[in-house]
Amino acid sequence: MTSLAGKERLPREVVAMRVAKELPDGAYVNLGIGIPTLVSSFVPEGRTVFYHSESGILNCGPIAEEGEEDIDLINAGGQYLQSVGGMSFFDSAEAFAMIRGGHVDVTVLGSHQVSATGDLANWMLPQRGVGNVGGAMDLATGARGVIVAMEHTDRNGEPKIVQECTFPLTGKGCVYLIVTDLAVIECDGQGLTLKEVAPGWTPEEVQQLTGAKLTISPDVGEFEL
Amino acid sequence: MASVSESSAVKGKVYPSAQAALEGIFDGASVLVAGWSGRGEPEKLLRGLAGTGVGDLTLICQGAWVQEAGKFGIAELVAGGQVKKMVSPLPFHPETGGPVKDLWQSGKLELEIVPQGVLAERLRAGGAGIGGVFLPTGVGTRFAEGKEVRQFDGKDHVLESALKADFALLRARAADTLGNLVYEGTGRNWNPIMATAAAVTVAEVDLVGEPGSIDPESVITQAIFIDRLVLAD
Numbered sequence: 228m229t230s231l232a233g234k235e236r237l238p239r240e241v242v243a244m245r246v247a248k249e250l251p252d253g254a255y256v257n258l259g260i261g262i263p264t265l266v267s268s269f270v271p272e273g274r275t276v277f278y279h280s281e282s283g284i285l286n287c288g289p290i291a292e293e294g295e296e297d298i299d300l301i302n303a304g305g306q307y308l309q310s311v312g313g314m315s316f317f318d319s320a321e322a323f324a325m326i327r328g329g330h331v332d333v334t335v336l337g338s339h340q341v342s343a344t345g346d347l348a349n350w351m352l353p354q355r356g357v358g359n360v361g362g363a364m365d366l367a368t369g370a371r372g373v374i375v376a377m378e379h380t381d382r383n384g385e386p387k388i389v390q391e392c393t394f395p396l397t398g399k400g401c402v403y404l405i406v407t408d409l410a411v412i413e414c415d416g417q418g419l420t421l422k423e424v425a426p427g428w429t430p431e432e433v434q435q436l437t438g439a440k441l442t443i444s445p446d447v448g449e450f451e452l
Numbered sequence: 453m454a455s456v457s458e459s460s461a462v463k464g465k466v467y468p469s470a471q472a473a474l475e476g477i478f479d480g481a482s483v484l485v486a487g488w489s490g491r492g493e494p495e496k497l498l499r500g501l502a503g504t505g506v507g508d509l510t511l512i513c514q515g516a517w518v519q520e521a522g523k524f525g526i527a528e529l530v531a532g533g534q535v536k537k538m539v540s541p542l543p544f545h546p547e548t549g550g551p552v553k554d555l556w557q558s559g560k561l562e563l564e565i566v567p568q569g570v571l572a573e574r575l576r577a578g579g580a581g582i583g584g585v586f587l588p589t590g591v592g593t594r595f596a597e598g599k600e601v602r603q604f605d606g607k608d609h610v611l612e613s614a615l616k617a618d619f620a621l622l623r624a625r626a627a628d629t630l631g632n633l634v635y636e637g638t639g640r641n642w643n644p645i646m647a648t649a650a651a652v653t654v655a656e657v658d659l660v661g662e663p664g665s666i667d668p669e670s671v672i673t674q675a676i677f678i679d680r681l682v683l684a685d
Binding site: 280281282283284297298299300301305316317318319320322323326327355357358359360361362363364365368369395396397398399 | 637
């Protein structure tokens with residue numbers, strides 16, 4: 228385990244790039260904070276993705292340049308956005324009707340833990356005593372697909388992919404794909420299948436840093452970007 | 453569109469000051485506050501609320517993530533000790549913290565965390581005369597504990613009760629004197645649903661015009677939901 232702790236992992240940008248490949252052309256997508264926010268920078272050429280933000284905007288533009296900030300044009304994380312053609316605005320109930328009603332195709336979220344059956348625990352670290360749930364719980368339940376983008380292990384080197392979540396749950400059985408700095412893992416609600424590993428890593432090494440049993444796909448290979 | 457200061461004819465629901473527009477606020481009142489994590493808050497009304505000196509307030513709002521010099525928002529109101537409880541999906545920034553975190557940690561502020569979409573739908577139900585709503589959000593989590601769960605179309609839903617408050621403090625771009633409101637961009641956020649869900653609704657606006665100054669097709673919050681208006685500074 229210790230020998231693996233120092234081994235080189237993929238940077239956040241590469242994780243985001245790998246996630247971006249999963250977004251279908253024309254999809255409505257909601258990106259959480261952290262690595263997920265980076266995903267919009269890596270959508271493959273020729274593909275159009277429309278971003279939904281629970282701050283009440285559809286078809287979000289890129290982050291605004293310094294000096295061009297508009298207080299009335301922000302994303303869910305409070306970042307200022309550029310004004311682009313085709314935007315629309317709505318209130319908070321409408322924003323969540325879009326999510327809960329299954330109109331958002333994919334959400335990409337960070338997480339503290341994901342379980343073998345695709346349970347998501349991303350809103351609260353128990354030791355903090357309180358958490359920012361925001362819209363995560365509605366996204367986990369309502370979006371048609373939930374992709375998790377996160378580091379494979381936490382700050383202490385503990386696995387974030389676990390047999391059962393020990394942190395407060397966000398949603399049950401909602402995750403269908405996990406992309407980490409070590410691996411791409413599919414969840415079918417029953418178990419986890421290792422599909423891709425970071426360059427230089429073996430499936431066995433990834434398994435060592437994973438708290439749940441991985442089924443190694445017969446066609447497991449390196450990260451496909 | 454004329455501003456009130458330019459047109460003495462403009463009165464209607466327009467109050468001369470925040471304090472006047474908050475008449476009737478009382479100790480222990482529940483108050484909806486629009487805005488997005490510290491942006492687009494009704495600052496003049498929040499200052500006015502601080503000025504009334506009422507205490508034991510329950511604030512229902514997005515949260516207090518952003519604090520900036522010179523701004524008076526939810527964080528600053530909470531810092532003054534007038535708030536007993538906050539109902540919020542995102543009470544304070546996990547890294548930067550602030551008065552909400554400090555008072556909560558010292559046991560002087562109660563926090564009730566509510567998933568954002570659940571809060572939105574509970575307020576919408578409150579404003580629409582619906583007693584409660586079954587929502588799929590939170591099934592199998594601590595937010596469903598102690599609540600009725602029922603299946604619809606093969607999927608579990610949690611019964612959430614409607615939510616209403618004594619006052620709503622809103623922030624809009626423009627109004628007419630009747631109280632019809634329009635917003636700008638993401639400044640709309642919680643305003644339209646909060647406008648429906650309080651006994652007394654007060655909107656802080658940049659501009660007020662005569663009836664007819666807003667295209668009826670563009671009105672987002674209808675006058676029936678708004679009791680009082682005050683011009684922003």
